[in-house]
Amino acid sequence: MYKLIKKQGNAKRGEYRTPHGTIQTPVFMNVGTAAAIKGAVSSMDLKEIGCQVELSNTYHLHVRPGDEIIYQLGGLHRFMNWDRPILTDSGGFQVFSLTSLRGKIREEGVTFSSHIDGRKIFMGPEESMRIQSHLASTIAMAFDECPPSKADRRYIEDSVSRTARWLVRCKEEMDRLNRLEETLNPNQRLFGINQGGVLEDVRIEHAKRIAELDLDGYAIGGLAVGETHAEMYHILEETVPHLPVDKPTYLMGVGTPANILEAVDRGVDFFDCVLPARNGRHGHVYTRRGKINLWNAQYQLDTQPIEEGCRCPACRAYSRAYIRHLLKAKEMLGMRLCVLHNLYFYNTMMQEIRDALDEDRYPAYKRQALAGFEELGL
Amino acid sequence: MYKLIKKQGNAKRGEYRTPHGTIQTPVFMNVGTAAAIKGAVSSMDLKEIGCQVELSNTYHLHVRPGDEIIYQLGGLHRFMNWDRPILTDSGGFQVFSLTSLRGKIREEGVTFSSHIDGRKIFMGPEESMRIQSHLASTIAMAFDECPPSKADRRYIEDSVSRTARWLVRCKEEMDRLNRLEETLNPNQRLFGINQGGVLEDVRIEHAKRIAELDLDGYAIGGLAVGETHAEMYHILEETVPHLPVDKPTYLMGVGTPANILEAVDRGVDFFDCVLPARNGRHGHVYTRRGKINLWNAQYQLDTQPIEEGCRCPACRAYSRAYIRHLLKAKEMLGMRLCVLHNLYFYNTMMQEIRDALDEDRYPAYKRQALAGFEELGL
Ligand SMILES: [Zn+2]
Ligand SMILES: [Zn+2]
Numbered sequence: 129m130y131k132l133i134k135k136q137g138n139a140k141r142g143e144y145r146t147p148h149g150t151i152q153t154p155v156f157m158n159v160g161t162a163a164a165i166k167g168a169v170s171s172m173d174l175k176e177i178g179c180q181v182e183l184s185n186t187y188h189l190h191v192r193p194g195d196e197i198i199y200q201l202g203g204l205h206r207f208m209n210w211d212r213p214i215l216t217d218s219g220g221f222q223v224f225s226l227t228s229l230r231g232k233i234r235e236e237g238v239t240f241s242s243h244i245d246g247r248k249i250f251m252g253p254e255e256s257m258r259i260q261s262h263l264a265s266t267i268a269m270a271f272d273e274c275p276p277s278k279a280d281r282r283y284i285e286d287s288v289s290r291t292a293r294w295l296v297r298c299k300e301e302m303d304r305l306n307r308l309e310e311t312l313n314p315n316q317r318l319f320g321i322n323q324g325g326v327l328e329d330v331r332i333e334h335a336k337r338i339a340e341l342d343l344d345g346y347a348i349g350g351l352a353v354g355e356t357h358a359e360m361y362h363i364l365e366e367t368v369p370h371l372p373v374d375k376p377t378y379l380m381g382v383g384t385p386a387n388i389l390e391a392v393d394r395g396v397d398f399f400d401c402v403l404p405a406r407n408g409r410h411g412h413v414y415t416r417r418g419k420i421n422l423w424n425a426q427y428q429l430d431t432q433p434i435e436e437g438c439r440c441p442a443c444r445a446y447s448r449a450y451i452r453h454l455l456k457a458k459e460m461l462g463m464r465l466c467v468l469h470n471l472y473f474y475n476t477m478m479q480e481i482r483d484a485l486d487e488d489r490y491p492a493y494k495r496q497a498l499a500g501f502e503e504l505g506l
Numbered sequence: 507m508y509k510l511i512k513k514q515g516n517a518k519r520g521e522y523r524t525p526h527g528t529i530q531t532p533v534f535m536n537v538g539t540a541a542a543i544k545g546a547v548s549s550m551d552l553k554e555i556g557c558q559v560e561l562s563n564t565y566h567l568h569v570r571p572g573d574e575i576i577y578q579l580g581g582l583h584r585f586m587n588w589d590r591p592i593l594t595d596s597g598g599f600q601v602f603s604l605t606s607l608r609g610k611i612r613e614e615g616v617t618f619s620s621h622i623d624g625r626k627i628f629m630g631p632e633e634s635m636r637i638q639s640h641l642a643s644t645i646a647m648a649f650d651e652c653p654p655s656k657a658d659r660r661y662i663e664d665s666v667s668r669t670a671r672w673l674v675r676c677k678e679e680m681d682r683l684n685r686l687e688e689t690l691n692p693n694q695r696l697f698g699i700n701q702g703g704v705l706e707d708v709r710i711e712h713a714k715r716i717a718e719l720d721l722d723g724y725a726i727g728g729l730a731v732g733e734t735h736a737e738m739y740h741i742l743e744e745t746v747p748h749l750p751v752d753k754p755t756y757l758m759g760v761g762t763p764a765n766i767l768e769a770v771d772r773g774v775d776f777f778d779c780v781l782p783a784r785n786g787r788h789g790h791v792y793t794r795r796g797k798i799n800l801w802n803a804q805y806q807l808d809t810q811p812i813e814e815g816c817r818c819p820a821c822r823a824y825s826r827a828y829i830r831h832l833l834k835a836k837e838m839l840g841m842r843l844c845v846l847h848n849l850y851f852y853n854t855m856m857q858e859i860r861d862a863l864d865e866d867r868y869p870a871y872k873r874q875a876l877a878g879f880e881e882l883g884l
Contacts, residue, residue, distance in 0.1 A: 163831065168546035168838035172823055193806070193831045200807055201827055209823045428571070429578055445550055445587045449579055453541065453571045460546035460838050 129317075129344065132374050134485065138395040141485035144345075144376055146266045147315050148205065148213045149180075153376065153397035154481050156388070156474045157181040157215055159405060162188045163198075163208045167409050167467030168460055171210040177440060177468055178475035181213045181266075183400045186259050187222035191242045191249070195262035203264030203312040215400070216265035217380075218256045218298075218321075220272050221349075233273060235290065253297040257318075261305040264312035269347065270298040272321040277354040284325045288334050295320050295338055317344035319378060325350060326359050328366040335370035345376035345398070352382045361390055368395040384506045385414065385477055389494045392481055404474050408467035411455045414474075416497070418504025422466065427452045440472035441465070507695075507722065510752050512863065516773040519863035522723075522754055524644045525693050526583065526591045527558075531754065531775035532859050534766070534852045535559040535593055537783060540566045541576075541586045545787050545845030546838055549588040555818060555846055556853035559591045559644075561778045564637050565600035569620045569627070573640035581642030581690040593778070594643035595758075596634045596676075596699075598650050599727075611651060613668065631675035635696075639683040642690035647725065648676040650699040655732035662703045666712050673698050673716055695722035697756060703728060704737050706744040713748035723754035723776070730760045739768055746773040762884045763792065763855055767872045770859055782852050786845035789833045792852075794875070796882025800830045800844065818850035819843070 131143045142153040158165060158179040165174065174182060184204060189195055201207050204214055223229075227240035237252020251259075256271035271294050275287040302318045305311055320338040324330035338346065348367060351360045364379070371377055378398035379391050388399055404414065411422040415435040420427075422434075433443035434451070442451065442465035454462030477497070484493035509521045520531040536543060536557040543552065552560060562582060567573055579585050582592055601607075605618035615630020629637075634649035650669040653662045680696045683689055698716040702708035716724065726745060729738045742757070749755055756776030757769050766777055782792065789800040793813040798805075800812075811821035812829070820829065820843035832840030855875070862871035 162835040162837055163828070164835070164837040164839045166837065168842040170823070170839055170843070172819070188835075192835055193827075197806060197827075197831075201809060201825070207825075207828055207831075209828070428575060431579060441550070445548070447579070447585075449571075449575075450541070450585055450587070453575075453585075457540040457542070457566075457570055459540055459542040459544065460841070461542045461548055463838070464546040464842075465548070 130375050135373075136485055136488055136490045137393060138368070139392050139485060139490050140373065140377065140395055140397045141482060142376065142397050146213050146317065147313070148211060148266045151180050151213055152482055154388075154392050154478055154485075155180050155398055156478045157183040157398065157400040158471050158475070159183045159400055159402050160208070161185045161402075162192065163204060165467065165471070166405055168464040169405075169467055169471070171208050173441070173468060174210065174471075177472040178479065179212075179471065180475075181215055182208075182210050183215045183217070184263070184265065185222060186216045186219035186256060186263065187226070189216075189263060190219060190259050191244050195259040199262035199264070199312065203262075205264065213266040215267040216260045216263050216269065218269040218271040219251055219259065220256065221274055223251055224274060233290070235293070237271075253294040254301045257298055257301040257305060261302070261311055261313070261316060265316065266313070267317045267319055267345065268302065270295045270318060270320045270343075272323055272349060274323060274350040274353065275325055277325065279325065281327060281330075284323075284327060284330055288323050288330055291321070291323050292334060292337050295341065299341055299343065319343060319345035319347050319376065321347045321349040321380070322367060322371065323350045324367075326355050326363055328363065331363055331367040332370050335367050339370060339372055343375070345378060346371040347378035347380050347398070348396070349380045351379065352387070357387065357390075360387070361394065364391055364394040364396065385474070386498055386501060386506055388477070389481070389497055393490070393494060404470035405467050408470040409463045411452070411462065411466055413466050413469050414506075415504070416500045418501050419506050420504060422448060422452045422455055434466075434469050435473075438469065438472065440469045442469040508753050513751075514863055514866055514868045515771060516746070517770050517863060517868050518751070518755065518773055518775045519860060520754070520775050524591050524695065525691070526589060526644045529558050529591055530860055532766075532770050532856055532863075533558050533776055534856045535561040535776065535778040536849050536853070537561045537778055537780050538586070539563045539780075540570065541582060543845065543849070544783055546842040547783075547845055547849070549586050551819070551846060552588065552849075555850040556857065557590075557849065558853075559593055560586075560588050561593045561595070562641070562643065563600060564594045564597035564634060564641065565604070567594075567641060568597060568637050569622050573637040577640035577642070577690065581640075583642065591644040593645040594638045594641050594647065596647040596649040597629055597637065598634070599652055601629055602652060611668070613671070615649075631672040632679045635676055635679040635683060639680070639689055639691070639694060643694065644691070645695045645697055645723065646680065648673045648696060648698045650701060650727060652701060652728040652731065653703055655703065657703065659705060659708075662701075662705060662708055666701050666708055669699070669701050670712060670715050673719065677719055677721065697721060697723035697725050697754065699725045699727040699758070700745060700749065701728045702745075704733050704741055706741065709741055709745040710748050713745050717748060717750055721753070723756060724749040725756035725758050725776070726774070727758045729757065730765070735765065735768075738765070739772065742769060742772040742774065763852070764876055764879060764884055766855070767859070767875055771868070771872060782848035783845050786848040787841045789830070789840065789844055791844050791847050792884075793882070794878045796879045797884050798882060800826060800833055805830045812844075812847050813851075816847065816850065818847045820847040
């Protein structure tokens with residue numbers, strides 16, 4: 129399963145073996161919400177841009193096309209023609225943020241209305257596990273609540289306790305599902321999620337509690353939801369040491385290249401974020417000198433690629449001037465090229481991070497990369 | 507230049523040599539209005555789906571990004587990174603259909619308002635040639651008026667006379683531009699355009715008149731604008747024999763696979779049409795049995811590719827069920843895959859037409875192809 133190859137400081141260089149192939153960590157998972165990367169990027173494209181793990185959203189796939197449909201079609205891997213690892217989130221984050229909740233959160237779970245057709249849906253730990261089992265992802269995430277960032281201590285403590293109880297139920301249900309004959313992926317892995325807002329003591333206590341369950345991996349959720357970067361790094365410093373070092377450590381929904389470099393240094397080795405794809409769709413593209421906005425007039429006659437030397441499908445063939453024109457002309461190709469570049473940029477940075485760790489020079493790599501980004505800002 | 511390799515009946519199998527490579531005809535040109543195929547399809551993709559000639563729109567590129575910009579960037583080939591032939595239309599069709607005309611059509615040309623920013627623009631034969639010279643396409647089209655389909659005989663006769671006079675001016679201006687030192691493509695070709703609505707005598711007289719100019723190729727414009735298929739085929743039968751057989755014969759903006767099969771039989775060997783890309787963006791995809799609508803519920807669990815045996819990037823990797831899901835989830839990837847399939851379908855049909863002509867079996871090929879389409883309809 130997970131092999132900790134080496135550490136430099138707290139930074140982990142690992143290898144996670146799965147039935148869908150081995151993941152080299154630190155890794156950035158590329159987000160394909162509804163079983164496709166927004167920006168007309170396909171699973172074939174993901175291979176070309178160095179993606180190791182695709183991440184899909186349980187909530188979105190449950191409401192459309194429906195996890196039953198995907199199950200009947202042989203699971204998510206066959207559905208989207210991707211044979212490498214897939215991680216599915218639990219649906220919790222979308223349920224608590226996208227939908228209009230009907231009634232309050234109860235011990236069993238929550239009832240909410242689909243954002244597509246308003247249909248009432250109930251979801252709790254067991255439902256989330258069943259949906260993810262239908263999807264047959266490589267890694268399922270536990271069903272949790274991410275408490276509102278403004279919540280008070282009392283609310284957070286209650287929420288975190290419930291999330292801990294839900295996790296036990298998730299584990300039991302996943303074990304049961306993995307033993308069923310009709311289960312598509314009987315080796316589905318389960319990662320637990322640490323919560324607690326920016327309250328160190330709650331985070332630490334919860335981390336210790338879930339660590340005892342001997343899950344396949346552990347995530348830190350509920351960060352990058354409004355707190356400062358300093359607060360986020362502090363929480364990582366306090367919490368990560370209480371999660372098993374010999375398991376994957378996943379920081380959910382984070383973040384900028386600088387965030388990733390800092391979190392790696394604090395022991396995180398799985399990441400995902402919608403930022404590079406979303407920025408790409410807006411024509412904001414990453415370079416080693418920082419982020420540039422291709423809408424700016426200064427690129428109108430710029431025959432350079434987004435970044436000189438980049439081997440992505442956009443930079444190998446097209447100029448900033450051309451991509452800028454595509455964006456202005458509302459040609460979808462403009463978005464596609466920017467998304468391809470940005471994901472390639474992230475995936476390549478992760479490769480460089482792994483190389484630096486392999487060669488015991490991560491601190492120097494990080495320093496240099498951060499200094500580079502500062503010129504234009506991230 | 508153009509070599510008529512052989513004829514079967516009136517069907518022409520030709521070869522058109524250009525500084526950007528040799529075009530095998532009959533050929534379908536893939537429409538990239540604003541220097542990109544709508545549906546996130548790039549010039550790299552065009553190579554993969556067997557496109558020989560890309561077609562861009564002079565009007566669109568004149569208003570955005572501006573032909574001066576493209577000229578400064580080294581022309582359209584460099585701008586969009588496409589080294590094979592490019593045909594640009596004259597802008598006339600868009601000027602007369604997309605814009606709000608200010609004042610009437612005069613001998614010099616027309617004044618109209620940009621559909622982007624309302625800016626007043628004047629365009630006549632010389633302006634169209636200068637813009638196309640800036641774009642540096644392989645083949646430029648003459649500036650013409652496509653008379654409204656409801657126009658009376660008097661209007662059409664006057665319009666066609668003016669278009670004939672404009673053609674002389676186009677030729678003179680193109681000759682002048684091709685001799686200038688700063689011209690990017692000094693070998694730019696010029697095709698004239700036959701007009702005349704559905705009036706055979708006007709069409710024939712105009713065809714004879716423009717044939718005398720010894721242009722690089724001849725197009726038939728102003729068809730597929732509301733007349734019946736029978737009327738269109740009749741006009742082709744009457745008109746094409748009066749255009750030089752030893753020059754490219756281009757039917758502008760046509761059409762369905764059946765239209766193309768019929769027009770080839772009447773001596774046409776260049777085609778373009780927005781239909782396959784537009785249909786693709788709507789989830790309507792071509793098969794040898796006719797067109798299918800991937801939105802239909804019957805494809806929800808359909809694990810087949812759009813068409814069994816198709817070697818396009820969509821069919822090699824994805825099922826109807828997956829593409830249907832993408833369309834419903836408004837994922838751009840759905841449109842992209844359908845457009846790739848449809849253009850591949852058209853380009854492949856043209857290859858089959860050429861093969862059939864090479865082997866003297868075009869009538870049988872055409873009969874069989876038409877019979878196949880009839881099952882589901884086009
Ligand atoms: Zn790039
Ligand atoms: Zn296909």
